[in-house]
Amino acid sequence: MAASAGSGPAAPTHAELRRLAVATLDGNWEHDHTVPSRTLYPHQWSWDSAFIAVGLVHVRPDRAWxxxxxxxxxxWTDGRVPHIVFNPALRVGSYFPGPEFWNSAAADGAPAAATSGLVQPPVHALAAWLAxxxxxxEESARALRRLYPRxxxxxRYLTVxxxxxxxxxxxIVHPWESGVDNSPAWDAPMAAVPADVAVMRAYRRHDTTYADAAHRPTDLDYARYVAIVAAYREAGYRDDGLAGRHPFLVExxxxxxxxxxxxxALARIAPVVGADxxxxxxxxxxxxxxxxxxxxxxxxxTFHPRDLRTxxxxxxxxxxxxxxxxxxxLPARQVAAVVTEACSARFGLSARMDRPLPSHDRTAPDFEPLRYWRGPSWMNLNWLLWRGLRSHGRPDLAAGLRQSMLDLVATAGCHEYFHPDTRAGLGSPAFSWTASLLLDVLAES
Structure with missing residues (x-):
């Protein structure tokens, strides 16, 4: 797109955006996985890797698999896919909470690699099918045959x-398992978790070294996060008896x-691998x-989380x-209701969007446009909604959301998340899932 005389520099072309995305992913490649970013997230994250595979397959299919x-x-032997797999080459203390905090080696069924004991949204089968x-x-079919039982x-782990x-x-047994760590959705169940902010003095938060503390979860949030992990860790990360002892339980x-x-997705994969x-x-x-x-x-x-404690x-x-x-x-009644909610003033979805889709109701009194999952726009949520709109016969709204996603990166680059009004980049720069999902939306109009 060329700019008119005097209107400033031209917006990046799709080819330029694609080159930016590929360079971001190449820069974050770590010999057998991709780090989310070189600053805030130096290990391998579970749902990040799924989203990364979705885009990598367009340019580096071997890396995607x-x-x-x-x-x-x-x-783990029980089927859980940990939300962090730690890189043993990094020094102790380079990330909080690190492997010494999780102590997965002491739990039954943990792998040899140091990991967390939590999970993240299971978007991996969808990623594998799309890849x-x-x-x-034949190589991708072989990869599916290896992955299918896992x-x-x-x-099975999640549903049993x-x-x-x-x-x-x-x-979920922790807000981190939702992927949307400090969403206002968790305020009420988190308020019931006893925590002492002073406990955070024993640790050094890694995230606020690289990002403005005003954009991140608070120390009180982190004190509660630590308390919930400690309760789960002390029970050996076992899931039997959760209802009677665990402080955070939400659907x-x-x-x-x-x-x-x-x-x-597994129903699509099954015939490829010879399963029913x-x-x-x-x-x-x-x-x-x-x-x-x-x-x-x-x-x-609309849909809401259910607090199983209440x-x-x-x-x-x-x-x-x-x-x-x-x-x-999803039944037609709920499809229509979700589309209505998305198009309301709370989220502003339209065929021609003037602002990005926020992660929280922008009309709510606790909407925070700068703080992580309490308002900013995120590429992965946009991408999931974009897929849903296309599958339910709303190409007009899907096109508007796709253009909004392209505009985010054209304005600010491949940032972790974005201001829901100005499109300014927030969090980590050169963020992998933003780059990867950009490649995917560029590949499909």
Whole structure:
């Protein structure tokens, strides 16, 4: 796009954006995986690697499969895929909370690699299916055959070990497991977690060394994060008896939607690897039914997390409530309701968006445009919603969201997240999933 005389520099072309994305991913490659960034996140993160594989397959398909293979090599024997796999070459104390804090080696079923004991949204089967579909080959089919039993084990872990509510949905035991760490969705259940801010004096936070503290979770947030991990760690990261002892137990719309989308993806993968897709379709249908039954509020017309400690829906209206749109079998009533919510003043989705999609209701009194998941715009949530809009017959809104995503990177580069009004880049620069998902949206109009 050329700028008119006197209007400033021309916006980057799609080819220039693509080169930026490839350079970002190449710069973050670590011999068998991609770090999210060279500053804030020097290890391997679970759902980051899934999103990274989605984009890498367009330019480096061998790396896309190696990304997933490396992550699943650290899978626990119970099927959990840890949310962090630590790089042993980094010095102790280079990241908080590091491997010495998690002490995974002391837990039954942990891998030889040092990892965390938590999980993240299971977007990996979807990533694996998209990687194969977009660059099909005998090599990708072999990669699927290796990954398939591990992906099935991941689903089994979540739907069996983590079904605290008894309805077939996975319960998260920490806000970090949602991927949206300090979302207002967690304020109420977090307020019930006893924590002493003074405990943080024993640690050095890594994130505020590289990012403005005003843009990150607070020390009180971190004190509670530490308290929740400590409770889980002291129980050996076991999931039996969670209802009776664990301080944070929530069913999350994003995690639940990803769980259902994974079964749909596995139903696509199954014929490629010689397995029966039928059980995956059946499980997907049950997950969607449970998600609607337990997390949809007909009064607000959107999805909310359920706090299992109180057995109540959490009232905050965040972008989490839009994520069930990724389910291809979401009933028409809920599809229409989610689209209405997305197009409301709270989120501002339209065919011609004048502002990016925020991560939290921009009309809410606790909307914070600079603080992490309490308002800023994130490429991964945008991408998930974009996919959902396309699958449910809203190409007009999908096109508007796609252009908004392109505008974010054209304005600020491949940042971790973005100001929901100005599009200014926030968090870490040269962020991998932003680059990767940019490649994916560039590849499809």
């Amino acid at each position: 190696r990304e997933l293979r490396t992550l699943f090599a650290a899978q 194969h579909r977009r660059a099909p080959s 992906l099935v084990a991941q689903q 070990h983590r079904d605290v509510g008894g309805a077939g949905l996975a319960c 999350c719309p994003l995690v639940s939607a990803a769980l259902g989308a994974a079964e749909h 897709p039928g059980p995956h379709r059946d499980r997907a249908a049950r997950i969607t039914e449970a998600l609607v039954e337990r997390l949809y509020d007909p009064v607000t017309g 057995d109540r829906l959490i009232p905050a209206r965040t972008a989490l409530g839009l994520m069930p749109l990724i389910l291809p079998d």
